[in-house]
Amino acid sequence: MADRAYDPELVDILPLLPTVSDFGPPEAFPATRDQMAAFFPPAEPRPDVAREERLVPGRDGDPDVRVRIYRPAETPEAPMPGVYEIHGGGFITGNVDMMDAWADNVAADFPAVVVSVDYRLAPENPYPAGVEDCYAALVWFAANAAELGVDPDRIAIAGQSAGGGLAAATTLLARDRQGPRLCFQLLEIPELDDRLDTPSMLQFDDTPMWNRPNAEVSWDWYLGAGNPARGSADVPAYAAPARATDFGDLPPAYVSVMEFDPLRDEGIIYAMRLLEAGVSTELHAYPGTFHGSALVQTAAVSKRSGADSMAALRRGVGA
Numbered sequence: 520m521a522d523r524a525y526d527p528e529l530v531d532i533l534p535l536l537p538t539v540s541d542f543g544p545p546e547a548f549p550a551t552r553d554q555m556a557a558f559f560p561p562a563e564p565r566p567d568v569a570r571e572e573r574l575v576p577g578r579d580g581d582p583d584v585r586v587r588i589y590r591p592a593e594t595p596e597a598p599m600p601g602v603y604e605i606h607g608g609g610f611i612t613g614n615v616d617m618m619d620a621w622a623d624n625v626a627a628d629f630p631a632v633v634v635s636v637d638y639r640l641a642p643e644n645p646y647p648a649g650v651e652d653c654y655a656a657l658v659w660f661a662a663n664a665a666e667l668g669v670d671p672d673r674i675a676i677a678g679q680s681a682g683g684g685l686a687a688a689t690t691l692l693a694r695d696r697q698g699p700r701l702c703f704q705l706l707e708i709p710e711l712d713d714r715l716d717t718p719s720m721l722q723f724d725d726t727p728m729w730n731r732p733n734a735e736v737s738w739d740w741y742l743g744a745g746n747p748a749r750g751s752a753d754v755p756a757y758a759a760p761a762r763a764t765d766f767g768d769l770p771p772a773y774v775s776v777m778e779f780d781p782l783r784d785e786g787i788i789y790a791m792r793l794l795e796a797g798v799s800t801e802l803h804a805y806p807g808t809f810h811g812s813a814l815v816q817t818a819a820v821s822k823r824s825g826a827d828s829m830a831a832l833r834r835g836v837g838a
Contacts, residue, residue: 532815545642598669610684638656646742709774715749730781742758774800775802
């Protein structure tokens with residue numbers, strides 16, 4: 520691994536983290552997915568948060584979509600903001616359990632209603648399955664805002680890593696299909712660009728947790744059979760939001776990137792495109808960090824990045 524100036528509070532975890540991952544053939548991946556889930560053990564529920572699971576209709580005959588709903592145990596009288604959360608995992612792994620602690624904290628501390636979506640994963644279900652699940656569950660969330668105790672004018676979307684890419688793509692779909700009007704988008708370390716040609720993506724081929732070889736597999740499996748190949752001219756913006764040409768009429772955004780993350784530059788470029796289109800956008804880059812370094816929750820830089828994103832989300836929904 521190259522000599523990089525990682526934050527001193529993060530270096531102890533480096534030997535424990537994967538670098539270049541051998542995902543194996545697609546048919547063997549479900550077992551690998553289970554092993555990767557061990558990095559994100561389920562969180563015990565907070566006593567002041569009620570959790571509920573539902574199946575909501577998929578879009579145009581697609582299978583039902585499972586969502587997990589988080590609400591404060593003591594519901595305020597006034598409608599609350601809503602936060603629609605999309606987990607990460609490179610489009611090929613991850614589940615709603617990963618975000619339990621995050622969603623609990625938002626639900627209790629804002630307070631807010633959080634809906635987290637269990638979208639279909641590649642390679643079994645390539646694009647557009649995942650983003651269509653995300654869009655369908657968002658439509659359900661907005662349509663049922665009154666029942667959930669949510670102010671329909673204060674629904675934000677949030678995502679991390681591939682979830683950040685799916686959040687950006689779902690936001691584009693919501694605009695272009697005249698769907699739910701979101702008030703804010705929180706895009707943390709987002710995976711946005713299948714072309715893999717930014718300086719950070721070309722440079723970071725052995726960084727922990729995520730690197731160029733992982734990104735190649737991620738995009739190859741997400742696009743899958745029946746879609747344009749990774750890096751080709753016809754990959755749609757709803758798969759890779761960096762391909763979008765129109766950034767107008769999108770909700771305000773917060774974008775975070777990590778210094779030694781191959782996804783760093785595509786996040787920065789996306790934020791700049793939003794700003795160029797007149798979208799109010801806040802961009803943060805954290806020194807000495809890498810993709811997933813927030814796992815070291817005790818590090819000062821992790822605390823700072825978490826506090827910054829929560830503060831931005833709170834402002835975005837008016838909580």
